[in-house]
Amino acid sequence: KINPPWWQSAIGYQIYPRSFQDTNHDGIGDLQGIIKRLPYLKWLGIDFIWLNPIYTSPNVDNGYDIADFQNIASEYGTLSDFKTLIAAAHKQDIRVIMDLVVNHTSNQHAWFKAAKTSRNNPYHDFYIWQPNHNHQPPNNWTNFTGDSVWTYNQATDEWYFHLFAPEQPDLNWENPSVQTEIINMITWWSEQNIDGFRLDALSHLKKVSFETPQPTGEHQFDIFANNLGIEKFLKRLHDTFQSLHLMTVGEAGGVHADTARNWTGPQGFIDMIFELEHQSRQSEVPPRADINHLLSSLTTWEKQLNSQGWLGIYLENHDQPRSLTVYGENNPVAAKSLATLLLTLRGTPFIYQGEELGMTNMPFTSPDQIDDLPTYHDFQRFKSAGIATDLALKKATSWSRDNARTPMQWTKFGFSDNAEDSKKTWLVTNPNTTKRNYQEDRENPDSILNYYRRLIHLRRDDDTLKSGDFKLITMEKTNILVFTRNSTDSQRLIVINLSDAPQTISLPEQLLNKGWQPLIATINPIPEISQSIHLQPFQSIIWYN
Ligand code: TEU
Numbered sequence: 035k036i037n038p039p040w041w042q043s044a045i046g047y048q049i050y051p052r053s054f055q056d057t058n059h060d061g062i063g064d065l066q067g068i069i070k071r072l073p074y075l076k077w078l079g080i081d082f083i084w085l086n087p088i089y090t091s092p093n094v095d096n097g098y099d100i101a102d103f104q105n106i107a108s109e110y111g112t113l114s115d116f117k118t119l120i121a122a123a124h125k126q127d128i129r130v131i132m133d134l135v136v137n138h139t140s141n142q143h144a145w146f147k148a149a150k151t152s153r154n155n156p157y158h159d160f161y162i163w164q165p166n167h168n169h170q171p172p173n174n175w176t177n178f179t180g181d182s183v184w185t186y187n188q189a190t191d192e193w194y195f196h197l198f199a200p201e202q203p204d205l206n207w208e209n210p211s212v213q214t215e216i217i218n219m220i221t222w223w224s225e226q227n228i229d230g231f232r233l234d235a236l237s238h239l240k241k242v243s244f245e246t247p248q249p250t251g252e253h254q255f256d257i258f259a260n261n262l263g264i265e266k267f268l269k270r271l272h273d274t275f276q277s278l279h280l281m282t283v284g285e286a287g288g289v290h291a292d293t294a295r296n297w298t299g300p301q302g303f304i305d306m307i308f309e310l311e312h313q314s315r316q317s318e319v320p321p322r323a324d325i326n327h328l329l330s331s332l333t334t335w336e337k338q339l340n341s342q343g344w345l346g347i348y349l350e351n352h353d354q355p356r357s358l359t360v361y362g363e364n365n366p367v368a369a370k371s372l373a374t375l376l377l378t379l380r381g382t383p384f385i386y387q388g389e390e391l392g393m394t395n396m397p398f399t400s401p402d403q404i405d406d407l408p409t410y411h412d413f414q415r416f417k418s419a420g421i422a423t424d425l426a427l428k429k430a431t432s433w434s435r436d437n438a439r440t441p442m443q444w445t446k447f448g449f450s451d452n453a454e455d456s457k458k459t460w461l462v463t464n465p466n467t468t469k470r471n472y473q474e475d476r477e478n479p480d481s482i483l484n485y486y487r488r489l490i491h492l493r494r495d496d497d498t499l500k501s502g503d504f505k506l507i508t509m510e511k512t513n514i515l516v517f518t519r520n521s522t523d524s525q526r527l528i529v530i531n532l533s534d535a536p537q538t539i540s541l542p543e544q545l546l547n548k549g550w551q552p553l554i555a556t557i558n559p560i561p562e563i564s565q566s567i568h569l570q571p572f573q574s575i576i577w578y579n
């Protein structure tokens with residue numbers, strides 16, 4: 035038997051550096067803060083961390099608009115702090131992966147500043163341009179932020195292309211010099227001893243012909259994802275990562291389970307894939323995601339990738355509202371059931387900072403509290419449609435990315451140690467930090483945090499949970515998932531109730547009399563295994579044999 039690569043038996047933790055831990059009282063999280071919390075991550079049982087972008091950036095999109103790929107934003111610290119962080123993490127056997135944002139740069143990047151000055155500038159062809167005719171954008175495509183993909187540039191009398199904000203011009207991957215520059219940059223980071231990359235917006239690198247009509251409705255963005263020809267770019271990146279021994283997890287919006295085998299698996303371009311299909315997108319008040327959609331897409335991916343590829347499993351990240359709010363109506367027991375789902379599927383689990391504390395969406399009370407630009411634009415759109423301020427704010431923020439970005443709740447003051455500091459954080463602290471925070475929850479054996487920790491350690495020591503096959507047993511009841519994980523000589527039976535009602539499920543004949551022993555549950559006592567099992571609201575259970 036070949037030993038699996040390290041990342042297949044690892045548990046990941048996503049850090050949003052801006053909100054993780056402030057150490058110099060400026061209201062912004064920093065690298066020293068991450069160093070300070072490494073012992074916590076060790077205690078929790080984490081194997082590696084993924085850092086959202088910490089590069090020099092004007093922060094139009096909180097670091098996803100990079101002005102200098104090879105420098106650390108001064109509010110986070112220095113390159114020397116970064117080296118200290120890597121060394122300290124490695125000393126504790128915690129690996130570090132960075133965010134690689136190469137679909138676009140900031141418009142403040144030296145390349146773009148040069149590119150926009152003249153059609154003859156050597157950097158002009160680093161970006162994507164179309165000539166100007168009658169002051170009309172070259173086509174009518176809408177980008178991911180809801181605006182035109184085109185912005186006019188006076189100096190060259192051209193339009194440049196951007197899938198995100200106008201301050202994030204897309205790189206021209208057809209240009210071999212762009213590829214070479216990016217590969218040099220990756221190599222440089224590898225020399226700083228990092229262990230891998232999360233690849234941002236990876237499926238969007240290849241653009242289709244600008245004559246292509248844009249579909250409407252749910253397929254609107256299909257023309258931006260996984261386009262024919264992307265293989266060339268991915269192959270070149272793959273060869274680089276492979277030669278540098280860097281692990282990769284690629285964000286692959288618009289890639290579907292049936293075609294994902296080209297992406298991950300033995301023949302794939304990346305080690306793991308972040309699929310985006312299980313997410314719900316809506317702006318309801320209060321925000322409620324479709325749990326059956328979550329469970330059915332996750333199981334579709336699990337079945338499709340069994341033994342042929344590897345998923346990065348996540349329920350939260352910096353782009354999504356808090357899972358406990360959208361799937362669990364803020365009921366603390368639901369957080370434990372969500373933890374059970376996250377940590378028992380086949381794939382590498384990624385915990386997003388604060389998820390393990392049961393952090394919830396932020397109850398925004400004023401438009402000044404909004405940071406995320408798309409959220410602010412939504413708010414203005416609702417207002418100009420005549421919706422009253424209060425409701426417009428609720429609608430714009432119920433699904434906002436800001437919900438996941440509020441400061442980490444270490445103490446009753448959030449990520450600060452005192453009341454004064456906690457008043458001037460870059461983004462508001464959720465007021466429920468007074469009741470739900472690390473300091474209190476670590477001492478409470480029944481806390482969400484301690485349930486996470488037990489489950490994490492259980493998975494770490496369990497080869498069947500780490501690498502056994504996934505087999506769906508049933509999903510026929512609303513908001514309930516039953517599956518097994520199977521290795522040659524052992525099985526795990528996992529029952530997850532994500533409904534707020536008591537439920538009775540029936541097990542198929544072939545699963546009875548298997549010598550099941552209870553392992554852990556979100557609520558005790560654990561019922562006996564029989565043809566029918568009664569579950570309490572949000573009760574989830576793991577058995578082993
Ligand atoms: O998000 C990318 C993203 O969500 C889209 O590319 C997605 O594939 C598409 O909406 C699917 O329909 C990443 C980061 O996670 C996000 O924070 C950044 O704002 C964005 O890229 C731009 O860099």
Ligand code: CA
Pocket residue numbers: 055056057058059060061062063064109
């Ligand atoms: Ca700071």
